[in-house]
Amino acid sequence: MxxxxxxxxxxxxxxxxxxxxxxxxxxxxxxxxxxxxxxxxxxxxxxxxxxxxxxxxxxxxxxxxxxxxxxxxxxxDFGELLLIGGTAGIIIGFASQRLVTNVGSGAFLMLERPMRIGDSVKIGETSGTVDDIRVLSTTVKTYEGIYVRIPNETVFTSEITNYDANVARRFEYRIRIRYSDDADHAMHIIGHLLEAHPFVLKNPGPSVYVDELGENGIILMARIWAPSSEWWSVRTEMLGKIKTTLEKEGIEIPVPQRVVWFAEKTGAKEENISS
Amino acid sequence: MFGRVTYPGTYESKEHGFRIEHDGNSFVYLRENGNTVIEKHLPQHGISLVVHPVEPINLPREVTRCLEIVFPPVLMAPEAHQTIFLTFPLEYGVFLRTDEDYQLLDVFSRCIPKYSLYGTPESGVITRYHESDISHMEKEPDRTRNGILRLEIRNESRGWVEVSHAVFDSYFMPIYFDTVAGMVGEMKIYSRLMAQTNILDRKVREGMEPALPIIRARKIMNIDLERKGFLMEHGVA
Incomplete structure (x- = not known):
């Protein structure tokens, strides 16, 4: 003992x-x-x-x-501890500036909250879902499922695009149809399809209009608002449905085409030259 | 339409479109949903099966907790009070029930769900959207699709207000039923831009039974009180 x-x-x-x-x-x-x-x-x-x-x-x-x-x-002795702690803090602070910068950036990120765990974001060149926001770093799982650790200093100084910050977001389709097709009928079909989808928001409602009289066809624009959590599934689902339904109604997406005219007199001129 | 399903035993509800079949020594719940079949294997003993109306925010999947009802405009004089009858979309919940607890098994509806945005994308909320007729007396709705909402509107402002929207939080949304599902709500209008809505723990008419709430079924020990309600800050028209 x-x-x-x-x-x-x-x-x-x-x-x-x-x-x-x-x-x-x-x-x-x-x-x-x-x-x-x-x-x-x-x-x-x-x-x-x-x-x-x-x-x-x-x-x-x-x-x-x-x-x-x-x-x-x-x-x-807590008085001594505070003194020692304070001095040690200064020394450690100088010795590990990068570390402290990351911690500070992490603290500001937590206060400012430009993103939350689970949000779809783009930080600098990295796009994905926020996996965790820690004291020193933020981890992002890219859409390919790859783990990326970004130091908080980099996150803090980078441009952050948060796709889930707002409850709703807008996306659009540009749909080209032939000049021989009825544009009003096509717009009616698209509008009807959008109206029937639960997550195509009623307000702000979708808008479908002729956007451009293009070189190879009429370009229709469909602008759609959906809940931010659902927009990708709506986008992928609706595009296929629009294409299939338009085709069923005999409205086709045109292939690029060009009309070429030949002058009629060319042959006669060539004849004269040869004789 | 609502109530207890005989169980254990085979069962088929043509009205609701689900059935319970024998699967060896146990039972299986089956419901056709478009091109897919929902299949859930059930415990054989100690449970009963009930079908109740539930908070209408679950289909096709839950993206919000708010229900927005849009109705023809009602003009409210300063400090006036008026009761109107609206409809709300009906969702059916199938629950497994024991003596002490219950568990949600499935939710379905005959209404086609639609969602909307109340307010702005930055500060608004996604809502389950429903367009309702308006009536000044209790009227039987299409009871397979809609329930009755008795809404008591109070204009507490000093000006005339036109009301055509009501947004409710489903965290406290007691629904009662007999042959029809019903809720009682109140709306206090403070200005054209601001109102407070609540669903009250009251029956639309005597003899109705309380429905099992999904919120409790998920064991959310939320202390959201009846009084908390929803603050409409983006207008009432």
Whole structure:
């Protein structure tokens, strides 16, 4: 038992170290268990990103509480600790500027909230779904399923396009039909198809109109609003339906064509030259 | 139309388009949905099956929790009060029920769902859109497609207001039923741009039974109270 009272440094004994390790270990264990039960209880009730934030916050609180409880075993003078902590903070800050910049950027990103976990975004050249926003970095899962880690400093200074920030978004189709087809009938068919789709919003409603009298056909424009979470599925579904329905109604998408005229007199002139 | 389905045992509802068939020692729930068949295997003992009207925001999949009802304009004098009867789209929920708990099995409807945007894309909300007729007395709707909404409108502003929209939050949307599904709502108009809507925990008429709410079926321990409602900040007309 003498070994327990052996001094390790200052007034701290082996027993103090064991007490610290045990209390901290228990608090980590409690945090883990609490996190598990919180996730289980909240997964039906909250969005994933909000749930993760709450779970992490509670876990950090529990671990900090454990460390705080175990600190007296080190006979810590909190005044000294603050002084040491402050000085160490400055030194570490200078030594790890990039790290601190990333942490600062992460904090500002969390405050400004230009995106949330699960949003479809484009950060600089990277497009995908936000997988996680951490203290040092943001992870994005690209549409090809590739994991990309972007340092928060880069995220903060990059242009961020968030496709899900607004509840609704607009997309459009340019549909070319032949000059011989009835444009009014084609617009009526497209309008009817759009009206029947649940996620083509009633308000703002879709608009279909003749946009251009093109070189190879009449170009119809269809502008459609859909909920941001659904727009891609609506876009892919409706384009196929429009094409099939137009074809069924005898309206076809024209292939490029050019009418070439030959002058009638050319042959006669050639005859004269040869004779 | 609503109520308990005999179970365990085979069953076929032509009205609702689902059936329960024997599958060896157990039972299977089947419903044809367009070109696909929804198939769910059921526990054999200790449950009953019920069909109730549910909050109409689930089909074809849930993208919002708000129901928007659009009706012919009603002119409200300053500080006036008026009760109107509207319809709401009907969605049927099939629930598995034990003595203590219940679980949603399937949702279907005879209405073609449509969605809309109330407000702006930046600050508005996506809504389940429904166009309703208006009546000043209780009228039987097409009860396979629609339920009755008794809406009590109070104009608390000092000016005339034209009302033609009401948006409700489905987080507290008690529906009652007998042969028809019904809800009671209230709308307090503060100005042409702002109103508060609530669905109240009241029956449209005596003898109606409360429907099982999907929100509770999902075990959301939400303390959204009857009074919380929905604040319409983008106009009432």
């Amino acid at each position: 003498a070994i327990l009272s052996t001094l390790v440094f200052g007034e701290v004994t082996v027993l103090d170290l064991i007490i610290f390790a045990v209390i901290t270990g228990i608090s980590v264990l409690i945090a883990y268990v609490a996190g598990f039960y919180l996730k289980k209880g909240l997964s039906d009730n909250l969005r994933k990103d909000e749930m993760i934030k709450i779970v992490r916050f509670v876990q950090i609180l529990i671990i900090l509480a454990g460390i705080f409880i175990s600190l007296p075993s080190f006979h810590v």
